[in-house]
Amino acid sequence: MSTLLQIDENRIRLSAIGLFKVGIHLVPTVRLLKQAAQSRVMIQVAGMKNFQPPPDYSDIELPEKPKLQYKDKVPTYAPNMKPPKMAKRLTLMRGPEPIHTEFIHKQYGIVALCGGRLNYGHLEMIRMTINRKMDATKMFAVWRVDAPWQPLTRKGQGKRMGGGKGAIDHYVTPIKAGRVIVEVGGKCEFEQVFPFLNEVAHILPFKAKATSYQLMQDEKIEEQRLQAANINPYTPEYVIRNNMGGCHSWISPFDKKWFFKYV
Numbered sequence: 001m002s003t004l005l006q007i008d009e010n011r012i013r014l015s016a017i018g019l020f021k022v023g024i025h026l027v028p029t030v031r032l033l034k035q036a037a038q039s040r041v042m043i044q045v046a047g048m049k050n051f052q053p054p055p056d057y058s059d060i061e062l063p064e065k066p067k068l069q070y071k072d073k074v075p076t077y078a079p080n081m082k083p084p085k086m087a088k089r090l091t092l093m094r095g096p097e098p099i100h101t102e103f104i105h106k107q108y109g110i111v112a113l114c115g116g117r118l119n120y121g122h123l124e125m126i127r128m129t130i131n132r133k134m135d136a137t138k139m140f141a142v143w144r145v146d147a148p149w150q151p152l153t154r155k156g157q158g159k160r161m162g163g164g165k166g167a168i169d170h171y172v173t174p175i176k177a178g179r180v181i182v183e184v185g186g187k188c189e190f191e192q193v194f195p196f197l198n199e200v201a202h203i204l205p206f207k208a209k210a211t212s213y214q215l216m217q218d219e220k221i222e223e224q225r226l227q228a229a230n231i232n233p234y235t236p237e238y239v240i241r242n243n244m245g246g247c248h249s250w251i252s253p254f255d256k257k258w259f260f261k262y263v
Contacts, residue, residue, distance in 0.1 A: 057187035066140035068127040068182070071147040073120040074171060085165055086151050092174035093117065094254060095262050100144055101178045106213040107185035108193050109144070114262070116206030117172040118181075120148055126182060126200050133196035139186035148173050177262050181208065190215075236260045 077083055093115035103109055123145075130141050148171035155166035175181070181204075184193050190212045197210035236259040240247060248256070255263075 055189065060185070060187055062138075062186060063140050066136045066186070067131045067134075068141045068143060070127070071120070071123045071143070073148065075147065075149050083151065083168055085153055085168060089150070089174070092150070093176060095176060095258060097176040097179040100180050103180060103183055103213045103216070104144075105142075105183055105185040107183070108190055108197065108210070108212045109183040110181045110197055110201050110204075110208055110210055111216075112175050112177060112179045112181060112204075113207040113209060114177050116175050116204070117150075118145065118148070118175060118205070119170055119172050122204060123148070123173075125203060129196060129200050130182065130184065134184065134193065135188070139184060139188050139193065141182060141184045144180040144183055145173050145175065150174055175206065 075083075095115075097112075101111075134141060150172050151168045152170055152172055153166040154169035155163075182200075184197060194210055201208040201210045234244075239245075240251065240256055240259055
């Protein structure tokens with residue numbers, strides 16, 4: 001290939017004939033570049049891989065009945081016993097749960113973040129959603145709450161005041177903050193059970209979350225770390241115990257016990 005170049009001291013001139021010849025040789029190269037840009041080019045690169053081994057589930061045994069069992073809508077009483085009525089007893093929902101706060105199987109579940117009540121419809125929603133969406137060949141679920149046992153009364157619409165306490169309308173299960181509602185375990189990871197546990201937690205009549213045993217332990221450690229690293233001496237506990245600003249005259253008696261933690 002010959003190009004007609006006329007080199008001068010001040011400028012370089014490329015003749016029209018030279019441009020034509022260079023263009024003829026550049027056209028195939030431009031076409032190849034366009035094809036390479038449009039097609040997906042795979043470049044193989046060798047490197048060190050460090051894949052973690054899968055978790056060992058050899059110590060987990062699935063129960064004979066892995067799914068959640070049916071809960072009775074009404075408690076069973078003796079034939080000669082009239083179903084007793086009960087007051088509201090809001091103390092059954094107020095404050096922290098003292099007993100059922102840890103996972104027995106140390107895997108996954110739903111934990112209540114505040115107090116509330118579960119009726120028969122809520123328990124059926126939990127049971128049907130989890131039983132339909134979990135893999136019964138690898139997972140199992142267990143209840144951590146009782147069947148509805150506390151009676152709630154209600155009078156008929158348009159009735160006048162008085163006439164005694166109304167008839168029993170339905171039964172509920174009172175829940176306190178920190179109570180484990182249901183547990184899910186088996187040969188599975190948290191990412192597999194989180195979607196349907198989170199779906200159930202958002203439908204409940206009180207705030208709840210889907211979590212795992214490891215996450216709960218990490219939250220406790222983080223809470224202790226923040227408490228130890230706190231440099232502000234005026235904590236809610238300090239303010240209430242010292243009656244700063246005369247707060248005892250307007251705060252709730254339960255705030256004096258739990259320091260604004262459970263409201």
